[in-house]
Each structure stands twice: as C-alpha cells, then as structure tokens.
Amino acid sequence: MLKIKNLKAKVIENDDLILKGINLSVNKGEVHAIMGPNGSGKSTLANVLAGRPDYEITEGEVKFESKIINNLPPDERSHLGIFLAFQYPSEIPGVRSFQMLKASIDAKKEYFKEKKLTVREFSKIYDQKVKDIGIDIDLTKRSLNFGFSGGEKKKNEILQLSVLEPRLAILDETDSGLDVDALREVSEGVNSMLSKDRSFIIVTHYQRILNYITPDFVHILIDGKIVKSGNKELALDIENNGYEKIISEVSN
Amino acid sequence: MSYTKSLNKFNNIYNKNIILNDDIKKIKQNAWDLFNKTGLPPSMHTTELWKYTNFSDLKKLDFDNSHKTNFVVKDKLNILKDDQWNNIFIINGFFDKSQSNYSKEIIVENFSNLNKLKYLIKKIGSIADDAENEFISLNSSLMQDPVFISIDNENIEKNINIVMITVDQDSNFCNFPRVFVEAKSKTNSTVVETYVNLADTESKNLTVPVIEYLLEEESKLSHKHIQLDTGKSFLFHFDRILQNKNSSFNSTSYSNAGLLSRYDIHSNLNGIDSDCNFHGLYITDKNEQQENEISITHSVPKCSSDQMFKGILAGESKAVFSGKVLVKKDAQKTKAFQKDLNFLLSKKAEVYTKPSLEIYADDVICSHGATAGNMDTNMLFYLQSRGINEDEATSMLIRGFAQEIIEEFDDEIIISFLEKILNSKIKTLDIEGII
Numbered sequence: 158m159l160k161i162k163n164l165k166a167k168v169i170e171n172d173d174l175i176l177k178g179i180n181l182s183v184n185k186g187e188v189h190a191i192m193g194p195n196g197s198g199k200s201t202l203a204n205v206l207a208g209r210p211d212y213e214i215t216e217g218e219v220k221f222e223s224k225i226i227n228n229l230p231p232d233e234r235s236h237l238g239i240f241l242a243f244q245y246p247s248e249i250p251g252v253r254s255f256q257m258l259k260a261s262i263d264a265k266k267e268y269f270k271e272k273k274l275t276v277r278e279f280s281k282i283y284d285q286k287v288k289d290i291g292i293d294i295d296l297t298k299r300s301l302n303f304g305f306s307g308g309e310k311k312k313n314e315i316l317q318l319s320v321l322e323p324r325l326a327i328l329d330e331t332d333s334g335l336d337v338d339a340l341r342e343v344s345e346g347v348n349s350m351l352s353k354d355r356s357f358i359i360v361t362h363y364q365r366i367l368n369y370i371t372p373d374f375v376h377i378l379i380d381g382k383i384v385k386s387g388n389k390e391l392a393l394d395i396e397n398n399g400y401e402k403i404i405s406e407v408s409n
Numbered sequence: 410m411s412y413t414k415s416l417n418k419f420n421n422i423y424n425k426n427i428i429l430n431d432d433i434k435k436i437k438q439n440a441w442d443l444f445n446k447t448g449l450p451p452s453m454h455t456t457e458l459w460k461y462t463n464f465s466d467l468k469k470l471d472f473d474n475s476h477k478t479n480f481v482v483k484d485k486l487n488i489l490k491d492d493q494w495n496n497i498f499i500i501n502g503f504f505d506k507s508q509s510n511y512s513k514e515i516i517v518e519n520f521s522n523l524n525k526l527k528y529l530i531k532k533i534g535s536i537a538d539d540a541e542n543e544f545i546s547l548n549s550s551l552m553q554d555p556v557f558i559s560i561d562n563e564n565i566e567k568n569i570n571i572v573m574i575t576v577d578q579d580s581n582f583c584n585f586p587r588v589f590v591e592a593k594s595k596t597n598s599t600v601v602e603t604y605v606n607l608a609d610t611e612s613k614n615l616t617v618p619v620i621e622y623l624l625e626e627e628s629k630l631s632h633k634h635i636q637l638d639t640g641k642s643f644l645f646h647f648d649r650i651l652q653n654k655n656s657s658f659n660s661t662s663y664s665n666a667g668l669l670s671r672y673d674i675h676s677n678l679n680g681i682d683s684d685c686n687f688h689g690l691y692i693t694d695k696n697e698q699q700e701n702e703i704s705i706t707h708s709v710p711k712c713s714s715d716q717m718f719k720g721i722l723a724g725e726s727k728a729v730f731s732g733k734v735l736v737k738k739d740a741q742k743t744k745a746f747q748k749d750l751n752f753l754l755s756k757k758a759e760v761y762t763k764p765s766l767e768i769y770a771d772d773v774i775c776s777h778g779a780t781a782g783n784m785d786t787n788m789l790f791y792l793q794s795r796g797i798n799e800d801e802a803t804s805m806l807i808r809g810f811a812q813e814i815i816e817e818f819d820d821e822i823i824i825s826f827l828e829k830i831l832n833s834k835i836k837t838l839d840i841e842g843i844i
Binding site: 209210230236241257268298317 | 808
C-alpha cells in the first residue's frame with residue numbers, strides 16, 4: 158500500500174535534512190508504530206506523507222498504491238486515501254466540522270467523478286459517526302476545534318478519520334496531552350476503524366498508546382533514519398530502557 | 410486645488426437648489442455658511458480626522474446634481490429588498506414614493522409632502538451637527554429631499570428598509586440623501602440601511618448620506634448597514650444617533666469598499682442604562698480604500714458600548730479603522746469595549762487601525778485592541794489535508810473569518826443576500842502570492 162524508498166526531506170527555508178533516508182513498507186491492513194525521541198523526525202515524516210507544503214523532498218520516493226505521490230498536493234493525497242490526524246489540530250474560526258467534512262466528501266466525489274451526497278444523506282452518516290465516537294453534539298456546532306479541550310480535539314480528529322474512511326491513517330502523536338480516559342476513548346475509536354483494507358501508522362513518543370492499539374510492527378526512528386524494526390516487544394523494551402540504549406547500539 | 414475652486418463646484422448646485430419650506434431653507438443656508446468657512450477637508454496628514462484620506466481626485470472633479478431617472482427598482486437582483494418589508498427607496502437623493510411600499514405601522518413623509526411629521530423639521534441637524542464635519546454641512550447645504558420616518562408602534566415586525574441608490578446620470582453626479590428616523594418611546598424595530606451604486610458608466614459620483622436616529626426612552630432599534638458596489642464613487646456615509654434613557658441601538662455593518670468610501674457612525678449615549686453596539690465587516694481590494702470612523706460618547710452613567718470590526722484586505726487596498734470612545738466626567742459605571750481585527754490577504758494591502766479611549770470618569774471598565782494577521786498556513790494545510798483544494802480552503806478561511814459578523818445580521822433574507830455578495834467578492838479578490 159505504502160512504499161517509502163530512501164526518503165530525504167527538509168524544511169523549505171533550511172538546508173539541514175530532517176529525514177535522512179527512510180525506507181518503509183506498509184501493507185494493507187497493517188498497523189505500524191513509529192517511535193523515537195524528540196527531534197528524531199517522526200512528525201516530519203507524518204507531515205511529509207500528508208504533503209505539508211513547508212517541507213521539500215530532496216531525494217527518494219513515496220509510492221502510495223503504486224502511484225508516486227512526491228509532488229501531489231495534500232488535497233489529492235486525501236482523495237487517494239491518506240489521512241493525517243494532527244498532533245495540534247488547528248482552530249478554524251467560522252468553519253464547522255459538518256461543513257468542512259461535507260466539503261471534503263464533495264471534493265472527493267468530484268475527484269472520482271461520482272455523484273455527490275445530498276446534505277440529508279451526508280447528515281445521516283455524520284450524525285451516526287458523532288454518536289459512535291461519543292462527541293458532544295454541542296461541540297460540532299462550534300467553530301472547528303474552538304474551545305475544545307485537548308481530548309475533544311483528538312476525538313474530533315478520530316471523527317474525521319471515521320467519516321473520511323481513508324486507506325492509510327497516520328496518527329501524529331495522537332496520545333500527547335491525553336489523560337487515561339481520553340486515551341482509552343480515542344484508542345477505541347481507532348480500533349473500531351481497523352480493517353483488513355486499512356493501514357495505520359502510529360507516530361508516538363511513548364509506548365502507552367500501544368497498550369490500547371496493538372501494532373504489527375514497531376520502528377525506531379533516530380536522527381532521520383529508521384534504525385531498528387521489530388514487533389510490539391520492541392516498544393516495551395523502549396518503555397523499560399528508554400531510547401538511550403538503542404542510540405548507543407546504533408552509534409557503535 | 411485651491412480652496413475657492415473646491416467651493417465653486419458646489420456653488421452652482423447650491424444656487425439652483427430651490428426649496429420652498431422656510432425652516433429647511435434656513436437649515437441649508439446656515440450649513441452653507443459653515444461649509445463656506447471650511448470647504449472640503451484639507452489634504453491628507455494635516456488633520457487627525459482625515460489623516461489617511463486623499464482628496465486630490467475628488468477635488469479635481471466637477472459634479473452636477475440634475476436628477477433625471479426612470480429607474481425601476483423591481484427585478485433588480487443586487488438590491489436588498491423583500492416584498493414583505495417596509496421598503497423606502499431613495500434614488501439619487503430623492504424619495505421615490507411610487508416605488509416604495511410600507512405598512513401603516515410606520516409613518517414616512519418627505520419634505521414636499523409633510524403632514525403628520527412637520528414637527529420633525531426642527532429636529533433635522535439636532536443630532537448630526539453641521540459644525541462637526543465638512544461633509545455633514547455639505548449634505549445639509551445640498552440635500553434636496555429629506556425623508557422623515559416615525560416609528561410609533563410598539564412592535565414593528567417587518568424590517569424598515571431604507572435603500573439609497575445612485576443610478577446613471579450624464580455627468581459626474583453628486584447626491585445627498587438625508588433621513589431622520591424617530592423611534593418613539595418603548596418601540597422595538599429593525600432598520601436596514603443600504604447604499605448601492607448602480608451607475609454603470611465611467612462617471613464618478615459623490616454620495617453623502619446623512620441619517621439621524623433619535624431613540625426615545627426605552628426604545629430598541631436593531632440597525633443593519635450595508636454598503637455595496639460603490640465602484641468608482643466617493644461615498645461618505647454618516648449615521649448619527651442620540652440615545653435617551655434605557656434605549657438600545659444594536660448595529661451590524663457590511664461594507665464592500667469603493668474607490669474611496671467612509672462609514673462614519675457615532676452614538677451619543679445620553680440617557681442612563683442605555684447600550685450601543687457597533688459591529689461590522691469591511692472588505693477592500695485592488696486600489697480601494699475603506700475608512701471606518703466609529704465613535705461613541707458616554708455622556709451619562711451606567712451605559713455600555715461595544716465596537717467590533719473585522720477587515721478583509723486584498724490587492725493594494727487600504728483600510729482605516731478609527732474607533733473612539735469618549736467617557737465624559739459624569740459617565741460613571743461605564744462599560745466600553747472595542748476591537749478591530751484584520752485579515753491581510755496581500756503583502757501590499759495596508760490597514761491603519763487606531764482604537765482610542767478618552768476617559769474622564771474614574772469608575773469605568775474599558776478595553777480596546779487591534780490585530781492584523783496574514784493567512785495562517787497551518788489552517789490552510791489542515792483543510793487541504795482534508796481534501797479541500799488550496800483555492801477553496803482559502804475562501805473557506807476568508808468566509809470563516811467573516812462569518813461571525815455575517816451571523817449577527819440575524820435575518821435569514823439578509824444573511825443569504827450577504828453570503829452571495831461575499832462569495833462573489835471573494836472570487837475576485839486579488840490575493841496572489843500570499844502563501
């Protein structure tokens with residue numbers, strides 16, 4: 158589904174590479190966790206995959222379902238089925254969740270030259286998802302993410318994930334800033350979206366979200382490179398011994 | 410441009426202006442004497458009030474006010490109206506009674522047909538002071554057909570819709586709509602005030618509307634001001650409000666800028682327990698200039714006021730926001746807030762924002778603030794990552810910024826009218842190269 162080959166990337170205004178040659182393959186239905194210390198390039202990888210214009214790919218390629226997407230704008234990546242759950246979702250004045258998601262679905266239908274949903278048809282789907290994720294209906298009437306708590310913002314990301322039904326969902330430190338209850342709720346939302354046709358990349362600093370969402374693979378990203386891959390035991394190892402051990406293994 | 414020449418251009422107009430009513434004649438004469446002392450405001454940067462206004466184009470032009478029109482309001486899509494409303498059309502400064510329609514809930518008379526509202530003649534100029542502003546005295550000098558509206562029914566359910574239209578004339582045209590609105594004690598009403606320039610020729614017009622509002626005790630007036638399609642015209646629009654005890658004036662404004670347009674609104678809170686809100690949205694593009702002169706005087710204790718304006722600026726346009734609050738010595742327990750937020754969509758657009766508080770009382774709660782920001786790339790990427798392309802995401806963010814004010818119009822017909830206007834305006838905005 159996703160094949161990343163020797164991916165190198167940097168911030169546009171800066172010459173220093175942040176991603177220094179990433180290789181990663183994610184097959185249909187797999188859950189991959191990407192772990193790493195602060196500044197290792199985890200969030201950059203998530204954002205580069207989603208097409209954030211602040212970054213520039215200098216080398217390598219990202220292939221999504223056999224299409225090279227290096228130069229595709231973010232909206233087109235979304236149509237193809239890539240979804241990024243943001244670490245810090247933007248607060249957007251005057252734009253409501255329903256309105257944005259209706260526009261998202263409309264744009265996707267247009268891209269594939271399919272018939273658009275009527276407001277009523279979309280409303281039915283939307284209301285059901287709001288209920289399933291357990292979002293306070295009053296929140297959905299506000300401007301997007303405005304006055305939302307950290308937990309509510311992340312739940313709202315999961316709502317978008319569940320409405321947009323992507324092929325590949327990238328969760329960028331979705332667990333950060335969540336208390337235990339919120340983490341459990343958000344994880345349940347993610348788990349309800351697991352399917353044999355949908356893949357996940359879970360970017361995280363801590364192992365704790367992996368107590369709720371079981372990864373098939375765990376990759377350790379240090380200084381812009383994946384230095385070690387393994388199964389969920391690797392995440393536990395990090396939890397017990399920190400990143401220091403791996404860093405010293407690598408540098409030796 | 411010499412001072413004399415700037416008067417000459419209006420001299421002819423004043424001289425051929427024949428109004429028979431003695432009271433009005435006197436008002437005009439006094440105003441003309443005043444205007445002759447001042448002339449048009451001096452060039453920019455010489456006075457605080459006109460610091461950013463460039464009059465050189467205006468001063469070069471000659472104007473005529475010969476009014477001939479067979480303009481038909483009906484079926485014109487870009488005029489805000491509804492058959493169910495009380496519609497009052499003022500075309501080129503003249504009240505058009507045959508095309509207006511209003512119920513018996515209100516009394517509307519113009520100067521040639523004064524009957525029940527004769528007493529209001531004496532009140533013209535009592536709220537909009539000729540000595541205060543050059544354009545107010547110019548309006549008082551050259552107004553041709555003042556309109557009087559009296560609201561005396563406790564609950565007027567239908568909007569009172571005052572539509573001022575400038576339509577094509579053979580030459581550069583000037584017109585001076587004048588309205589006096591009296592909201593009697595305990596009344597509750599909505600007044601919509603629209604200005605639209607429908608002249609489609611190359612001629613440049615000057616329009617100076619002056620609207621006076623007298624709010625008697627315990628009256629509530631919801632005011633909606635809409636400025637559209639000013640195009641190549643010069644517009645100086647004045648709203649002057651006098652509020653008596655326990656009255657409420659709640660105003661929401663929408664302005665599409667023109668070559669040079671100024672919206673100037675002032676309320677004098679002159680009766681305790683009164684409140685006044687001035688909220689508004691202005692949009693400027695290309696080489697347009699929109700000025701907002703928003704001021705409130707707290708003359709007595711226990712009143713509250715709130716100013717909140719938002720600006721969307723594109724192209725090489727300029728906007729000026731001057732928000733003033735004057736709290737007089739006796740006006741204790743005043744609450745006054747003001748804010749001006751600007752969204753700059755172009756590197757060449759400029760906003761001069763100057764919120765000011767002048768406070769002589771000691772027991773008051775006041776605040777003010779202003780911001781100017783560019784397109785937020787995080788927000789833009791957020792929407793794009795949800796499948797919304799850059800252009801659509803950009804207009805979604807602009808609409809979102811405007812939404813708060815648009816919703817305050819609190820009237821389905823007006824909101825859907827303005828949403829259409831706003832959407833088509835956004836499509837033509839010059840926002841190249843902001844991201």
